[in-house]
Amino acid sequence: MDKKTNNIVKLHKNRVLVFPKRLYIFIVPAMTLFLIFWIFPILQLFYYSITDFNGINYNFNFVGLKNYLTILRDGSLINALKNTLIYTILMVVGNNVLGLLIAMALNSKIRGKGAFRTASFIPNLFSAIVVGFIWSYVFMPGNGLLSSFLKILGFNGSTIDLLGNFKTALFAIAVVEIWRGFGSAMIIYLAGLQTIDESLIEAGKIDGCTEMQLFIKIKLPLIFPIITINIILNVINGLKAFDFPFIMTNGGPGRSTNTLMFIIYKTAFNDQMMGKASAYAVVSFFVIVLITISLLSFMNKKEVEA
The missing domain is CATH 1.20.5 (Single alpha-helices involved in coiled-coils or other helix-helix interfaces)
Known part of the structure; x- marks a missing residue:
């Protein structure tokens, strides 16, 4: 030098x-x-979280770890955590699989793909309140759209109550969340697919690769960072799920659709137990941070391998 x-x-x-x-x-x-x-x-x-604060009266007492022990003993925390994780997994799988499949279809040379892109993204433009009320009428037993359609096919649709059944309520709400949110994932995947150099695809075709091989060997590794983004976004949205359980079932039937965010709201504002709700929130905070960091680290390693 x-x-x-x-x-x-x-x-x-x-x-x-x-x-x-x-x-x-x-x-x-x-x-x-x-x-x-x-x-x-x-x-x-x-x-x-270590007080018996009710959200109104500031003459509260310190109770130590009592709130944490209570939410662990009564099973409410475990139930809400289980529901939230199931809901999150359904969101991640549904939004990403559906979004990627539609993005692949719309990235091909088909007529009217602009209209299809717009139509796929339209549900995401509506607020959760509007979507929740609409789908509540769709799932309504007896006169709902789903029941009426089943009656046309010759089934007894009046006996089907997806939102009123312990076993199906959470899955029904997840379907609504996926219907509303897959458009965002589709747009992100579509943007990623359009950045792939066409010369790589042509080289693969010359080598005799099938469409499936082109997707697995070329397209999938190149859009892996996009997959990471979509998965992280869906995990965060799933872990903080509140809108649809509140609008469509109010956490019911029973505790079948109680998520972490919903039980925090219910405990704080319905039961007026702000101290206990704060304990729920503290546990939720650590759970969300732990899951997000672990998943991000795992996906980053997979990106390097891809």
Whole structure:
């Protein structure tokens, strides 16, 4: 390295050391908002979880780990966690499989694919309240759309009550969530598929690869980062599921559709046990962070292998 180049490098290093210090002042507003609206509420959440705070009266008492022991002993935490994990798995599998299949179809040369793309994404534009109420009427036993359709086919549709059955309620709600959300996954997959170099596909065809081999050997490894993004987004949405269990079943029948977020809401605002709800929230916080970090680490390793 000659003297001139060495001086340029030194000058560049000096700029790197000096210039960012002037930018620290721009970080202060963002960090202030982050501390006030994120860090402080989390610390407050931990604080309330060891009290009997009811959300109204601030003359509360410290109860230690009583709230945590209560939610573990009565089985409500385990039940909500089980329902949430099942719901999340259904969302991840349904949204990604359906989204990828439709994206593959729409990425091919078919007529009217623009209209199909729009139609596939339209459900995602509606709010959860609208979608939840519409599908509640679809699943309604007797006069609902599903029951009426089964009657046309010669079945007794009036006896089918998917939302009122302990065994089917959670799965019925998951179907609604998938119907509403697969369009987002489809758009992301479609964007990823369109970035694949056509020369790689042509080279594979020249080598005699079938469509399935082209997908497995070429397309799938190239869109693996897109798969990671979609899976992480669906896992986060599944773990914080609240809208549809609240709108369509209100956590019922029984506790069959109680998710972590729903039971936090119910305990805090219906039962007015903010301390116990905070304990639920603390456990949920660690569960979500653990699952997300573990999954992200696993998917990153798979990306490297792919």
